[in-house]
Amino acid sequence: MRLKKQKNSQASGEPMVWMTAMGLSMGVLMILGLLALIFYKGLEVFWPKHVAEIHLKSEDGNGERLLGEIILQRDRSSHKSSNENDEGSPLRETQIFMGNKEVLGQAFRFVEQDKIKKTSYPESVIKLERREYGNAMGFPQAIYQADQELIPLKKTELFEKTLHQLVKTYNARWEEIRHIEKDQIGKINYEMEELELEKKQLEEQNTAAKNAQAKNRLQELESSQKTLQEKYQKLADQAKKLREAQQGAQLEILLANGQSHKIEVSQILEYYYPNQLSTWGRVGMFFHKIWLFLSQEPREANTEGGVFPAFFGTLVMTLLMTIVVVPFGVMAAIYLKEYAKQGPLVRTVRIAVNNLAGVPSIVFGVFGMGFFVYMVGGTIDQLFFSNKLPTPTFGTGGLLWASLTLALMTVPVVIVATEEALGAVSQNIREGALGCGASKWQMIQKIILPASAPGILTGAILAMARGAGEVAPLMLVGVVKLAPTLPINSTFPYIHLDQKFMHLGFHIYDLGFQSPDSEAAKPIVFATTLLLILLVLVLNLGAIILRERLRKKYASGKF
Amino acid sequence: MPVENSNQKLNPTIIQIENFSFFYGKNQALFDIDLSIPEKEVTALIGPSGCGKSTLLRSINRMNDLVDESNHRGRILIQDQDIHDTQLEVISLRKRVGMVFQKSNPFPKSIYENVVFGLRIAGKTNKNDLDEVVERSLKASALWDEVKDRLKDSALGLSGGQMQRLCIARAIANQPEVLLMDEPCSALDPVATAKIESLIHELKKNYTIVIVTHNMQQASRVSDRTAFLYMGKLIEYDETETLFTNPKQQQTEDYITGRFG
Numbered sequence A: 001m002r003l004k005k006q007k008n009s010q011a012s013g014e015p016m017v018w019m020t021a022m023g024l025s026m027g028v029l030m031i032l033g034l035l036a037l038i039f040y041k042g043l044e045v046f047w048p049k050h051v052a053e054i055h056l057k058s059e060d061g062n063g064e065r066l067l068g069e070i071i072l073q074r075d076r077s078s079h080k081s082s083n084e085n086d087e088g089s090p091l092r093e094t095q096i097f098m099g100n101k102e103v104l105g106q107a108f109r110f111v112e113q114d115k116i117k118k119t120s121y122p123e124s125v126i127k128l129e130r131r132e133y134g135n136a137m138g139f140p141q142a143i144y145q146a147d148q149e150l151i152p153l154k155k156t157e158l159f160e161k162t163l164h165q166l167v168k169t170y171n172a173r174w175e176e177i178r179h180i181e182k183d184q185i186g187k188i189n190y191e192m193e194e195l196e197l198e199k200k201q202l203e204e205q206n207t208a209a210k211n212a213q214a215k216n217r218l219q220e221l222e223s224s225q226k227t228l229q230e231k232y233q234k235l236a237d238q239a240k241k242l243r244e245a246q247q248g249a250q251l252e253i254l255l256a257n258g259q260s261h262k263i264e265v266s267q268i269l270e271y272y273y274p275n276q277l278s279t280w281g282r283v284g285m286f287f288h289k290i291w292l293f294l295s296q297e298p299r300e301a302n303t304e305g306g307v308f309p310a311f312f313g314t315l316v317m318t319l320l321m322t323i324v325v326v327p328f329g330v331m332a333a334i335y336l337k338e339y340a341k342q343g344p345l346v347r348t349v350r351i352a353v354n355n356l357a358g359v360p361s362i363v364f365g366v367f368g369m370g371f372f373v374y375m376v377g378g379t380i381d382q383l384f385f386s387n388k389l390p391t392p393t394f395g396t397g398g399l400l401w402a403s404l405t406l407a408l409m410t411v412p413v414v415i416v417a418t419e420e421a422l423g424a425v426s427q428n429i430r431e432g433a434l435g436c437g438a439s440k441w442q443m444i445q446k447i448i449l450p451a452s453a454p455g456i457l458t459g460a461i462l463a464m465a466r467g468a469g470e471v472a473p474l475m476l477v478g479v480v481k482l483a484p485t486l487p488i489n490s491t492f493p494y495i496h497l498d499q500k501f502m503h504l505g506f507h508i509y510d511l512g513f514q515s516p517d518s519e520a521a522k523p524i525v526f527a528t529t530l531l532l533i534l535l536v537l538v539l540n541l542g543a544i545i546l547r548e549r550l551r552k553k554y555a556s557g558k559f
Numbered sequence B: 001m002p003v004e005n006s007n008q009k010l011n012p013t014i015i016q017i018e019n020f021s022f023f024y025g026k027n028q029a030l031f032d033i034d035l036s037i038p039e040k041e042v043t044a045l046i047g048p049s050g051c052g053k054s055t056l057l058r059s060i061n062r063m064n065d066l067v068d069e070s071n072h073r074g075r076i077l078i079q080d081q082d083i084h085d086t087q088l089e090v091i092s093l094r095k096r097v098g099m100v101f102q103k104s105n106p107f108p109k110s111i112y113e114n115v116v117f118g119l120r121i122a123g124k125t126n127k128n129d130l131d132e133v134v135e136r137s138l139k140a141s142a143l144w145d146e147v148k149d150r151l152k153d154s155a156l157g158l159s160g161g162q163m164q165r166l167c168i169a170r171a172i173a174n175q176p177e178v179l180l181m182d183e184p185c186s187a188l189d190p191v192a193t194a195k196i197e198s199l200i201h202e203l204k205k206n207y208t209i210v211i212v213t214h215n216m217q218q219a220s221r222v223s224d225r226t227a228f229l230y231m232g233k234l235i236e237y238d239e240t241e242t243l244f245t246n247p248k249q250q251q252t253e254d255y256i257t258g259r260f261g
């Protein structure tokens, strides 16, 4: 008999090792690729680019000039049919962001590479970030001020100082106007509303027997309404005066096509000279822009400015959801695992719970709208806010309903994780606790729950990750494109559970698909996506650190 | 049938098992056991594996209540009180009848917290009282000198023998009347086993101990009385010396001489 020397690779399973390893690396590569793209694209937005002046070729040698940031260069292969002149190398084209939307009509433009004669980076170019119409770029010329001599660029020092000063004062004044109009007048409006409600109530109640007390109260209300009205008038006048003061100063810039363009200084949020920045200046500007993105409110249909309200809304909603979902999930899991008699019924419930995790999220959105918003919210309005009807308070989408809807959606995750963690506590330990005279609940509370805390937190992490990234159900139960105020603010009762809020996920959807200028919105879409990913990451990291600490505590028994 | 020895000690009976049968569902594990266990002595339960030693032991503190569809017949009296009396709570029974398990099962807490667990769940919070109990229990379980400097450390960092002694300390912190031990040394090395055995000698001054063991040398070393069970039936119950030197039943003799198993 000859011994079979050939190793049977099929039997040893080596091909399968390779296959499985390949599957894993494919998965990892895909995730890494996605993250790398979003990181690059998301951060690139904030990097202050050079502004190029581009001369285009033309017959008479006097071709068009463009001024702008080079966004990307690509092969024009997709449009080959329109180009018959050369068949060898594909044509390349350059996308340029030119800004000055109100003058040029469009902020972006494609230029064919071989039409470009010369590209230069003139030092003197200024870039202005404005409250409206996006960025402006050009060569600064002079500052015009009412009743004052114009200051030409040639007086470099004076020009620079004046511009700086003007932008600062105008921005401070905007801040003041905002404070008056939004905070102070907002507060008065709120108070007026309350007075109006009370008045309505009094009038309705006492039509039959209008006693003296009610009459007095009515008079009081009217007089305080009057004072409020006066206050309001004063503030409105003040705001109006401030707004008037915002007119006057203008900055003249020369566009690339030679056209002179005057821009109200009050429109300028910020300005800098992109081609003069040193590397460190660029880095500083980069972080400055990131900070503005994180801390500011959106402008111009969300395509400019920051995303702070959306960031804040996402954070608050996710935390609120977690606060709701964890206790509920843990309680349900304890009942299922520890108290319920294990049998066909419990098995069915468990399968149902598991399947609930696979239900499309929009279904939860519809349920949340039907149940929470219309039924529960509607009933609450009937019972407690009937004086405000027909304006709904809780009978419309809001922070609370959104959080509860997502909590409902993620509760299976917590239940499954908790059940697993509870099941991992050994029978031996359980008997030890019972043998010491602990009741069942004491055993659960003192021994089993602490021991399964890390597993429960894993469930919370998964729930948070799923909840924070969900958009579809939120659109039905309370997320809006633009919320006037944050859900947590300085007006009583500080946390407004009934308020609509903004959300990063919805923000991305809105910018990417609903924006009138999708080209302009693209960078901010990437930046917002990056922020959403980072937010989820940070939330999860926080929970993971907490879990590791608990685990250590559990292993070292210090709880 | 159990044969009572005439010259038994004068210690009064603390646990009286009368005509006790136990069922796991339809499966009968114990058949009409009659056994009286005297106070402050060590009583060993021996017999081949699966003969019902653990079942009998766990019936004494009603640990078997946890098993679904388990059932019993007959009575167990502790200090003349029926443990299945509906007036008596299982929890208070288990405080009177402490238990040490085959596999040591310290809680994932500090040594200190392990010992005071029974007191904490009974609602005692006075720090001085707790400290006192910890010291007393750990001294009684011969662990004090080894751990007194690291009471706040995790119990999971102790050696196997230390863990088992900690479990004994945890059981006696409740000041029980009876201490049940289910093969407490089966997972320990000879040195740790010797320590536990000498500890049992000390403990019987204050506690009644019922110990299950599959090791006949151990039974003869530590116990005053021994009960031999076989297939759920009590075959013979006598003073340890008598049972080992002069068994009345053929089955007992076969078992202790190692002729079957």
Ligand SMILES: Nc1ncnc2c1ncn2[C@@H]1O[C@H](COP(=O)(O)OP(=O)(O)O)[C@@H](O)[C@H]1O
Residues within 6 Å of the ligand: B024, B027, B029, B047, B048, B049, B050, B051, B052, B053, B054, B055, B056, B067
């Ligand atoms: N939880 C249980 N459920 C069903 N049967 C059990 C259970 N525990 C023990 N038994 C059965 O009861 C009999 C006695 O077991 P046990 O008391 O553990 O024996 P020993 O401790 O003497 O080895 C065995 O036949 C065993 O299979």
Ligand SMILES: [Mg+2]
Residues within 6 Å of the ligand: B053, B054, B055
């Ligand atoms: Mg056993």
